[in-house]
Amino acid sequence: MTLIDFSREDIIRAEKEGNHEVYTFIIFLKELVDHGYLDHPTEIGVAKYIISNGTESLTRSQRKVLKEQIMKKFPQNDCELCGEPIPYDELLESYDNGGYCSRCKHNLDKED
Numbered sequence: 001m002t003l004i005d006f007s008r009e010d011i012i013r014a015e016k017e018g019n020h021e022v023y024t025f026i027i028f029l030k031e032l033v034d035h036g037y038l039d040h041p042t043e044i045g046v047a048k049y050i051i052s053n054g055t056e057s058l059t060r061s062q063r064k065v066l067k068e069q070i071m072k073k074f075p076q077n078d079c080e081l082c083g084e085p086i087p088y089d090e091l092l093e094s095y096d097n098g099g100y101c102s103r104c105k106h107n108l109d110k111e112d
């Protein structure tokens with residue numbers, strides 16, 4: 001994944017527009033923090049910082065935590081069925097459902 005650079009203003013705009021790459025990434029980080037997926041205090045600190053301030057103003061060491069710890073632990077996979085990259089706000093769910101995006105999972109469930 002290429003690390004997207006976004007500012008606080010981008011987050012505000014993304015939240016207004018919804019269904020946006022920045023927006024889904026923030027939702028993902030909030031899920032990681034809220035559901036205890038991150039156990040290192042530095043990772044939690046960096047995630048919380050990005051949720052309110054974006055990635056643009058991260059220091060070099062914070063960026064390293066994001067890239068080499070958080071993103072490595074939670075890689076963005078392609079859907080097992082349609083091959084599309086799984087959006088960040090569906091990523092945690094996909095780890096548990098066999099690696100499907102929400103649309104494919106929905107269709108698979110309907111066939112049962």
Ligand SMILES: [Zn+2]
Binds near residue numbers: 100
């Ligand atoms: Zn799919």
